[in-house]
Amino acid sequence: MKTNNIIKKLLPGLLPLLIFIIADEFFDTTISIIIAIAVGIVQAIWIFIKERRFDYFVLLDTGLMVLLGSVSLIFHNDTFFKIKPGIIEIILCIMLFFMAFAPNTMLKSMIGKYSITDDFTEQHLSKFRHSLKILAVVFLFHTILVFYSAFYMSKEAWAFISGVLFYLIFAAYTIFEIVKKIIVLKTTEWLPIVDEEGKITGKVIRSEAHKNKMYLHPVVHIHIVNKKGELYLQKRAANKLVMPGKWDTAVGGHIAWGETIEQAIQRETKEELGIELHQVKFLGKYVWESDIERELVYVFISQWNAPIFINPKEVEEGRFWSKKEIKHGKGKGIFTPNFEYEFKQIERFVG
DSSP: OHHHHHHHHHGGGGHHHHHHHHHTTTSOHHHHHHHHHHHHHHHHHHHHHHHSSOOHHHHHHHHHHHHHHHHHHHHTOTHHHHTHHHHHHHHHHHHHHHHHHSOHHHHHHHHHHTTOOOOOOHHHHHHHHHHHHHHHHHHHHHHHHHHHHHHHSOHHHHHIIIIIHHHHHHHHHHHHHHHHHHHHHHHOOEEEEEOTTOOEEEEEEHHHHTTOTTOEEEEEEEEEEOTTOOEEEEEEOTTOSSSTTOEEESEEEEOOTTOOHHHHHHHHHHHHHSOOOSOOEEEEEEEEEOSSOEEEEEEEEEEOOSOOOOOTTTEEEEEEEOHHHHHHHTTTTSBOHHHHHHHHHHGGGOO
């Protein structure tokens, strides 16, 4: 929505043109131009008094209106005046294309001039550039229509294309951005941010939590043993972001925003192993820090003696391991560091 903020700051510069189009329905061209120029001057003075700055886009628009309006009246040809919005929009398109391809440092500097927050990450800048490119292409197409209507279409058609259509395009783009943002928000997975005691202090999207260690987020690890004392382990899928292809705790996953620990246990167990645990025992919690993230890990253990149905989208394979097998494989890159750390806590439960 930050792209929209820039455009919104430019829209006032088009107000004199809109005033001219309305006035021209009631007065002749000379009076309409004078009214539009007066509106532009008053608008520039008002902005200066209110914000203590000159709005150069308003001044440019008013200046072009004076210049091209005078030429139109002198030569008795309103084509000169009718191309004014096209000239303004060419400048807008040049500015949008320039910003879309400018270096990051220059882009951030330009953003700052529009009093927009400068807490842009690389991801934000990439999305911002994409929006700028879309706007530039759309407005370039509109500019071509303005010039075409100025030379080959009726005055009414030119008035609609130059004024109303521009605002309709901007309104459509704004609605599109709002809808897209709503869809993204609804489909984004949020995780709670917690302190080391587990108290929730905020929330963060999952992708950010996975690449920024400042966000401590809670996870559950559930160890499953059978009546023989064997420990069930899952082999992480090859497409996992963290520790792909390594053997790990039977069940592990994030606690989602608004979700309780108990709900997370049941959801993750059902998703990964296709089972519902009836009883789990809490063994403790600890903070685990890797190269990319920090997790508050809640550790549980449960017994299960029925069939397990792994989800191939989540787990590559799974089986029960004996204590001897696990000890033999430790330290050889077979297991995740997380599991090897936790095995010290659960070893007494494994026969």
